[in-house]
Amino acid sequence: MASLEVEGVTVAYGGNLALDGVGITAERGRVTGLIGPNGAGKSTLFDVVSGLRRPSAGRVLMDGRDVTRKGPARRARHGLARTFQRLELFGRLSVRDNLLVAAELGPGRRHAARLVEEIIDRIGLAEVADVLADALPTGVARLVEVGRALAVRPTLLLLDEPAAGQDAGETERFAALLRSLAGDGTAVVLVEHDMGLVMSVCDEVHVLDLGKVIAAGPPEAVRRDEAVLAAYLGES
Numbered sequence: 363m364a365s366l367e368v369e370g371v372t373v374a375y376g377g378n379l380a381l382d383g384v385g386i387t388a389e390r391g392r393v394t395g396l397i398g399p400n401g402a403g404k405s406t407l408f409d410v411v412s413g414l415r416r417p418s419a420g421r422v423l424m425d426g427r428d429v430t431r432k433g434p435a436r437r438a439r440h441g442l443a444r445t446f447q448r449l450e451l452f453g454r455l456s457v458r459d460n461l462l463v464a465a466e467l468g469p470g471r472r473h474a475a476r477l478v479e480e481i482i483d484r485i486g487l488a489e490v491a492d493v494l495a496d497a498l499p500t501g502v503a504r505l506v507e508v509g510r511a512l513a514v515r516p517t518l519l520l521l522d523e524p525a526a527g528q529d530a531g532e533t534e535r536f537a538a539l540l541r542s543l544a545g546d547g548t549a550v551v552l553v554e555h556d557m558g559l560v561m562s563v564c565d566e567v568h569v570l571d572l573g574k575v576i577a578a579g580p581p582e583a584v585r586r587d588e589a590v591l592a593a594y595l596g597e598s
């Protein structure tokens with residue numbers, strides 16, 4: 363059973379259809395890419411999956427259970443965590459405390475301090491653990507967001523442009539982290555504009571354009587798909 367199933371999801375902003383009958387799935391142990399030109403509907407789909415926006419049609423299932431009418435807190439308790447395209451860290455807290463706040467809310471709360479140190483090691487944040495989040499370069503702040511999402515021990519992890527602002531070395535380490543999270547059995551869904559990263563880490567890619575899924579499959583098939591090439595060529 364898929365960790366995440368989205369079926370026929372439609373969202374309109376006024377008269378503009380941001381999502382039009384969208385269906386995607388994500389499995390545990392796999393990295394699923396969600397790509398598409400600017401304005402395709404990727405962040406809106408994350409909002410629907412995480413419970414921040416109610417679709418006008420369609421369903422969201424987590425581990426086979428219909429959560430379409432459940433709020434974000436219920437979905438989080440069921441194992442969902444996400445990061446945001448716009449950074450949402452507590453700027454006046456250190457990196458360690460940002461992680462701790464999340465860990466104390468999650469299923470690992472009784473061992474929160476230890477869990478946080480494990481995440482700091484795993485993501486390579488030891489050097490900045492005591493730095494205030496406001497003082498971090500964007501690429502590092504995005505890693506801290508990922509760390510904060512991990513602090514609730516998610517089974518379904520939605521990452522919205524996590525590699526933006528990272529240099530080539532950071533992106534390479536980040537790719538290894540994504541593979542290792544999938545290796546732990548997490549279902550990772552990745553929205554990302556860095557095509558090199560998407561193509562190298564994803565097991566499967568779904569392509570959105572103007573609110574519709576125009577292609578889905580293994581990265582090497584999707585990158586040759588004519589509808590996908592046309593959608594990206596049309597991007598100004």
Ligand SMILES: Nc1ncnc2c1ncn2[C@@H]1O[C@H](COP(=O)(O)OP(=O)(O)OP(=O)(O)O)[C@@H](O)[C@H]1O
Pocket residue numbers: 375378379380398399400401402403404405406407447
């Ligand atoms: N709050 C909103 N009110 C009205 N329209 C919105 C709102 N949020 C998004 N939209 C519109 O919905 C469509 C999908 O936007 P969305 O942000 O989901 O796309 P995206 O694929 O995440 O884009 P990007 O890659 O630029 O982040 C776009 O046409 C956008 O202008």
